[in-house]
Amino acid sequence: MRKAYLAALLGSVFGLAFTTVSAEAADPIKIATIAETSAISGIGIPNAAKMAAEEINAAGGVNGRKIEIVAYDDHNSAADAVRAFQRAAQQDKVSAVIASYISEVVLALEPWAGRLKMPMITPGAASNEITKRVREDYDHMKYVFHGYLASTQIADAVCESAKKLLVGDLHMKTAVVMSEDAAWTLPLDEEYLKCLPKIGIKVLDHIRLSPDTTDFTPIFNKIEGSKPDVIITGISHVGVQPTVQWQQQQVPIPMFGVSSQATNATFWKDTNGATDGVIFNMVSAPDVAVTPKTIPFAENYKKKYGALPGYAAYTAYDDVYMWAEAFRKAGGTDPDKVVAAMEQTDHIGTIGRIVFLPKGDTFAHGMRIGDGYITGLMVQWQKGNPVTVWPDKVAKGKMAFPSFIKLPQ
Amino acid sequence: MLALQILIDGFAISSLYALGAIGFTLIFGVSGVLNLSHGALMVVAAVIAWWVGGLLGPGTGSVYVGAAAGVAAALVCALATYRLIASPIQKSPSIPREEKEIFVLTGTLLWGIMLQEAIAYLFTNNPKTVRPLVEGVVMILGVRTPHNEILTAVLSWALIGLLWLLVNRTRMGKSLLAASMNPRGLTLLGFELSNIYLAVWAIYGILAGIAGVLLGAFLGVSSDNAGTLTASAFSIVVLGGLGSVSGSLVAAYVVGYLETLTAYLISPSIRTVPVLLLLVVVVYLRPQGLLGRR
Amino acid sequence: MLRNRTFLIVAPALLVMALLPFGVGGYILGLLTLAFYYAVFAMSWDLLFGFAGEVNFGPSFLIGVGAYTAALLNHYWLWPIPACLACGALAAVIAGMILAVPALRLSGPYFGLTTLVAVLLLQNVIVLNAGITGGEIGLDLPDVLAVDDTTNYYYAFAFMVVSGGILFGLSRSPVGLILQASGQDAVEAAALGFNVAKHKLVAFCISAFFSGLAGAMLIFYMGTASVGTVVDIAVGVNVIIAAVLGGRRTILGAAIGAIFLIGAGEILRPLGQLATFVVSAVALIVILFFPSGFLGRLLHPEGRE
Structure with a gap:
C-alpha cells in the first residue's frame, strides 16, 4: 500500500515517465460478468470481456489502473444472479457489471442495480421492459443500460x-x-x-x-x-x-x-x-466488417477460444470498452459520475456506432438504431x-x- | 387428413414414450427402485451418441458406432446407479426400512443432477441432435412422414417385443418375474437375488440408452431436459400402475395421443396441461393406475 | 438428556449468528439471509416428512402460492407488506388443504407424484397467464423489506428463530409424537384411537403456513417474484436435499442442511459450472455414508437412531 502511494507520488512529481509503474502498482478496476457459462451464448460473455480487458491493459489500462474481469456463473437462475450481483457489489467491490442475455435475469437484477447504485449493462437480453423501467423511474434505475436491441x-x-x-x-x-x-x-x-x-x-x-x-x-x-x-x-x-x-x-x-x-x-x-x-x-457476423473492429475481434476470439463468438460475445466485448471509457471520463469509479459519462458514450464497437438514447426516450438508455448507428x-x-x-x-x-x-x- | 396426421405423429412419439417408460417400470417392479436419474441416463446416451458420431465424421458407419457408444454409456451409468446408489441404500442397516424409499429417491435424484451437470460441463447445455439412422421422408396417404419417425416406432416395438419374449419365454425372464412377486421365495430356491437385480438393471440401461439415442435423433436432447424426461416417465408409469409393464404401454399411448391432440386441436403451448390434469384425476380416483394391481 | 444436548448445540450457534452483523460484511449477511429463508422451507418440509411420514415432492407449490399471492397484492394493489405476507401465508394454507384433503388418502409415491404435479400445474398457470403474473420474467415488487443488509439479516434471522422454535416445539409436543407414530405405522396409530388423517392434515397446514410465509418474505427480500426463485422444481429439490442432509426428524437439522447447502454453493462459486456437481456429490456421499445426516450424527454419536 505504501509502495503504491509512493509510486503515485513519484509519478505525479515526475509526470508521464512513471505512469507505467503506477499502472502496475494501483489496484485494478473490477468489472463483473454474470452469465450461465454452460450455455454457448453465456460463455461468450466472460470470454469476450476478458479479451477486451487484456487489450485495454496491454495499452496501459484506465487512469493508470488495470481492468480486471470477475466472472460469475448464474446457472440462468434469477436467484443465483441476484446473489452473484450482491457478491460482486459488496464483497468483490466491482465497479460495473455486464449481466446475462436472459430477460428474466436482467429484470431481477435491475432493482438491485438501483439499490446498490451499481452501473450495469446487459449484452443480450431483449425485453422492452428493461428500458421502460429506466424511463419511468430514472432516478433509481439510471444505473442500468441496455446494450442490446429491444424486442x-x-x-x-x-x-x-x-x-x-x-x-x-x-x-x-x-x-x-x-x-x-x-x-x-x-x-x-x-x-x-x-x-x-x-x-x-x-x-x-x-x-x-x-x-x-x-x-x-x-x-x-x-x-x-x-x-x-x-x-x-x-x-x-x-x-x-x-x-x-x-x-x-x-x-x-x-x-x-x-x-x-x-x-x-x-x-x-x-x-x-x-x-x-x-x-x-x-448484430454482427464474423464475415462482415460492420466496423473495422468486427472481423479482427471474431478472428482473435476464434484463435483464443476455438470457436466463433455468439451474439452476446460481440456486445460484451464492446461493453468493456465502453465502461473503460466511462471510468476514464469520470476520473474514477464513482457510480453517478460513471453513469453520467456512460450516457455520453459515442463508441465505434464491433456491432456499429453505439450511442445511448436520452432519459426521456421510449428506450431510455437503450441503443440508437438506424443508418449510421446499429442496423x-x-x-x-x-x-x-x-x-x-x-x-x-x-x-x-x-x-x-x-x-x-x-x-x- | 388431420385425423390421420394426428394418428401418425401421435404413434411415433407414444412409442418412444413407451420405450422410455418400460425400463423405468421394470426396475421398479423387480427391485422396488424409482430411479430419478432416468432422464439423465437418456441424456447421457443421446449426447455421447452425438459426440462419438461427430468425432468419426460423416458416413453411415459413424452413425451406428455413435448410437452403440451412446447405449453403452447408458448401460455403464445404469449399472453404476445400481452398484453405487440403489444397492448400498437398500442394504444399509442404518436406514430404517420405511425410509428406504425416500433415500433411494434422493440418492438417485442427486446422481441424476451430477450426470446432468457433468454433461453440461463437458458438452454445454445446448441441445444436441443425433444424426438419424435413416434420412428422407415418405408420403403415407398424403401425410409426409420422415423415415426416421417410422424407424423410431418400429424399433421401439421390436424392443418391446423382445423384452416380452425375454420375460415370458426364457428361464432368466421367469426368475425376474418371480423376483418381482416374491424375492424371499426365490432366494429359498437357491437363486442369487443380486445377480437378478444386476441383470434387470443391465436390461434397463440398454432400454433407456436406446430410448435416449432415438429421442436424440427424433427430437434432439439437451442436458436441461433430464428433469422433464424423468417426470414424464414417472407420470406414465404411475398412470399405468406402478410396476405394471402393460399398464405403462397403455399409459404411454394415452399420454402421447393426449399431448398430440391438445397440440393440434387446442394449442401447442398447453400441450402438457391435460396430461397433468388427467394424472391428478386418475391418482385420486384410481390410485393403482389404469392397469395396476392394488 | 436429548433436550440438554440440543440446547448446548443450538444456543451458542444462535448467539454467534445474532452477533454476526458486527463482525462480517454485507455480502455474507446477504448470503445467510437467503439461507435462513431456505432453512424455514426445509424445517416445514421436515415436519411433514420426518413426523407425518409424507414425502412432499412439491414444497415449492406451497412456497410459490404464498410468494405469488403476496407479489400480486403488492404489485397491483400496493398492499402494505405485512398484509401481503398474511394473505400469502393464508393462501398457502388454503392451497395446501385443497391439495392435501384428497392427496392424504394416497400413500408413498402416489402422494409424492400428486404434489409434484401440483408444482408443474402452478408453473403452467403462471407462465400461461404471463399478462398478469409476468410469466417467465416474473413480477417486480414496489416494496422491499429493507435495502440495508443488516436489517434484512435480522428480519430473516428472527423469522427463522421464531418459526424454528414453533416447529421444533410442535415436533416435541404430544401432537408431534402422534404424528411420528402415524408416520411410522399408520394402522397401529389408528388402532390406538388417534385420528391419523386429521393429524396429518394439521401437519400439512402448518407446513404450508410456514412455507408460504417464508416464500412471501423471500420475494420481499429479493424484490422480484419469479418462477425460477420460488416455484421451479429445482427449488423443491434443494429443500428436500437440505432436510435429508441435515438429518430427518430433527427440524433443526433441516435448518443446518439449508445453511450448508447455500453456503457450499457460494464457497464453490469459483468452480463455476462445476459447483452444482460438487455440492450434489457431497450431499450424495453424506446420504450414503451418514444417512442420519449432520445433526443425527451429532445428537446420537453412538450411531443409534
Missing part, C-alpha cells in the same frame, strides 16, 4: 430486411409468425403483426409455443396447413429442436427472423447441418457457414435454400 427494435430490423429479401427478391405475400411464449416476444410479436402488413406481407396465423416444447411436428403441420410463403420466427430458448425437425420433416417453407441459438458458431454441428437455409437476425444484419446458414445476406452494402452472398424448400413462383 420492438429487433422486429423492425427484421421487417426492414424482409421488405428487400422476402418481398423484393422472392415475391412473398404471406407469412405465419411463430414465437416462443416468453416475455421478450410479447413486444416482438406485437411489432411483427404491425410492421409485416406495412411491407406487404399478410400474416395468416400467429403461433406462440411453450418454451419447453420438444415435439414441433404439430406446429409445423399446422403452419403448413395455412400455406404461408414464409415462417417469421421469434425463438431463443428453443432453437436446435425446431430447426432439426423442420429439416427432418422437410417442411417446404423457409424460416426467417430471430433465432438466437442460430447465432452460435456451433449451431451447424449441434443440428448436424439441419440449419442449412435458416435466415436469422444478428443489424440478416445472416443465412449455407453449407456450414453463416453468410450475411442483408443489408446489401455488406452482404457476402445471395440467399440459397435446401432443395425441399418451395419458393413462391
Whole structure:
C-alpha cells in the first residue's frame, strides 16, 4: 500500500515517465460478468470481456489502473444472479457489471442495480421492459443500460430486411409468425403483426409455443396447413429442436427472423447441418466488417477460444470498452459520475456506432438504431457457414435454400 | 387428413414414450427402485451418441458406432446407479426400512443432477441432435412422414417385443418375474437375488440408452431436459400402475395421443396441461393406475 | 438428556449468528439471509416428512402460492407488506388443504407424484397467464423489506428463530409424537384411537403456513417474484436435499442442511459450472455414508437412531 502511494507520488512529481509503474502498482478496476457459462451464448460473455480487458491493459489500462474481469456463473437462475450481483457489489467491490442475455435475469437484477447504485449493462437480453423501467423511474434505475436491441427494435430490423429479401427478391405475400411464449416476444410479436402488413406481407396465423416444447411436428403441420410463403420466427430458448425437425420433416417453407441459438458458431454441428437455409437476425457476423473492429475481434476470439463468438460475445466485448471509457471520463469509479459519462458514450464497437438514447426516450438508455448507428444484419446458414445476406452494402452472398424448400413462383 | 396426421405423429412419439417408460417400470417392479436419474441416463446416451458420431465424421458407419457408444454409456451409468446408489441404500442397516424409499429417491435424484451437470460441463447445455439412422421422408396417404419417425416406432416395438419374449419365454425372464412377486421365495430356491437385480438393471440401461439415442435423433436432447424426461416417465408409469409393464404401454399411448391432440386441436403451448390434469384425476380416483394391481 | 444436548448445540450457534452483523460484511449477511429463508422451507418440509411420514415432492407449490399471492397484492394493489405476507401465508394454507384433503388418502409415491404435479400445474398457470403474473420474467415488487443488509439479516434471522422454535416445539409436543407414530405405522396409530388423517392434515397446514410465509418474505427480500426463485422444481429439490442432509426428524437439522447447502454453493462459486456437481456429490456421499445426516450424527454419536 505504501509502495503504491509512493509510486503515485513519484509519478505525479515526475509526470508521464512513471505512469507505467503506477499502472502496475494501483489496484485494478473490477468489472463483473454474470452469465450461465454452460450455455454457448453465456460463455461468450466472460470470454469476450476478458479479451477486451487484456487489450485495454496491454495499452496501459484506465487512469493508470488495470481492468480486471470477475466472472460469475448464474446457472440462468434469477436467484443465483441476484446473489452473484450482491457478491460482486459488496464483497468483490466491482465497479460495473455486464449481466446475462436472459430477460428474466436482467429484470431481477435491475432493482438491485438501483439499490446498490451499481452501473450495469446487459449484452443480450431483449425485453422492452428493461428500458421502460429506466424511463419511468430514472432516478433509481439510471444505473442500468441496455446494450442490446429491444424486442420492438429487433422486429423492425427484421421487417426492414424482409421488405428487400422476402418481398423484393422472392415475391412473398404471406407469412405465419411463430414465437416462443416468453416475455421478450410479447413486444416482438406485437411489432411483427404491425410492421409485416406495412411491407406487404399478410400474416395468416400467429403461433406462440411453450418454451419447453420438444415435439414441433404439430406446429409445423399446422403452419403448413395455412400455406404461408414464409415462417417469421421469434425463438431463443428453443432453437436446435425446431430447426432439426423442420429439416427432418422437410417442411417446404423457409424460416426467417430471430433465432438466437442460430447465432452460435456451433449451431451447424449441434443440428448436424439441419440449419442449412435458416435466415436469422444478428448484430454482427464474423464475415462482415460492420466496423473495422468486427472481423479482427471474431478472428482473435476464434484463435483464443476455438470457436466463433455468439451474439452476446460481440456486445460484451464492446461493453468493456465502453465502461473503460466511462471510468476514464469520470476520473474514477464513482457510480453517478460513471453513469453520467456512460450516457455520453459515442463508441465505434464491433456491432456499429453505439450511442445511448436520452432519459426521456421510449428506450431510455437503450441503443440508437438506424443508418449510421446499429442496423443489424440478416445472416443465412449455407453449407456450414453463416453468410450475411442483408443489408446489401455488406452482404457476402445471395440467399440459397435446401432443395425441399418451395419458393413462391 | 388431420385425423390421420394426428394418428401418425401421435404413434411415433407414444412409442418412444413407451420405450422410455418400460425400463423405468421394470426396475421398479423387480427391485422396488424409482430411479430419478432416468432422464439423465437418456441424456447421457443421446449426447455421447452425438459426440462419438461427430468425432468419426460423416458416413453411415459413424452413425451406428455413435448410437452403440451412446447405449453403452447408458448401460455403464445404469449399472453404476445400481452398484453405487440403489444397492448400498437398500442394504444399509442404518436406514430404517420405511425410509428406504425416500433415500433411494434422493440418492438417485442427486446422481441424476451430477450426470446432468457433468454433461453440461463437458458438452454445454445446448441441445444436441443425433444424426438419424435413416434420412428422407415418405408420403403415407398424403401425410409426409420422415423415415426416421417410422424407424423410431418400429424399433421401439421390436424392443418391446423382445423384452416380452425375454420375460415370458426364457428361464432368466421367469426368475425376474418371480423376483418381482416374491424375492424371499426365490432366494429359498437357491437363486442369487443380486445377480437378478444386476441383470434387470443391465436390461434397463440398454432400454433407456436406446430410448435416449432415438429421442436424440427424433427430437434432439439437451442436458436441461433430464428433469422433464424423468417426470414424464414417472407420470406414465404411475398412470399405468406402478410396476405394471402393460399398464405403462397403455399409459404411454394415452399420454402421447393426449399431448398430440391438445397440440393440434387446442394449442401447442398447453400441450402438457391435460396430461397433468388427467394424472391428478386418475391418482385420486384410481390410485393403482389404469392397469395396476392394488 | 436429548433436550440438554440440543440446547448446548443450538444456543451458542444462535448467539454467534445474532452477533454476526458486527463482525462480517454485507455480502455474507446477504448470503445467510437467503439461507435462513431456505432453512424455514426445509424445517416445514421436515415436519411433514420426518413426523407425518409424507414425502412432499412439491414444497415449492406451497412456497410459490404464498410468494405469488403476496407479489400480486403488492404489485397491483400496493398492499402494505405485512398484509401481503398474511394473505400469502393464508393462501398457502388454503392451497395446501385443497391439495392435501384428497392427496392424504394416497400413500408413498402416489402422494409424492400428486404434489409434484401440483408444482408443474402452478408453473403452467403462471407462465400461461404471463399478462398478469409476468410469466417467465416474473413480477417486480414496489416494496422491499429493507435495502440495508443488516436489517434484512435480522428480519430473516428472527423469522427463522421464531418459526424454528414453533416447529421444533410442535415436533416435541404430544401432537408431534402422534404424528411420528402415524408416520411410522399408520394402522397401529389408528388402532390406538388417534385420528391419523386429521393429524396429518394439521401437519400439512402448518407446513404450508410456514412455507408460504417464508416464500412471501423471500420475494420481499429479493424484490422480484419469479418462477425460477420460488416455484421451479429445482427449488423443491434443494429443500428436500437440505432436510435429508441435515438429518430427518430433527427440524433443526433441516435448518443446518439449508445453511450448508447455500453456503457450499457460494464457497464453490469459483468452480463455476462445476459447483452444482460438487455440492450434489457431497450431499450424495453424506446420504450414503451418514444417512442420519449432520445433526443425527451429532445428537446420537453412538450411531443409534
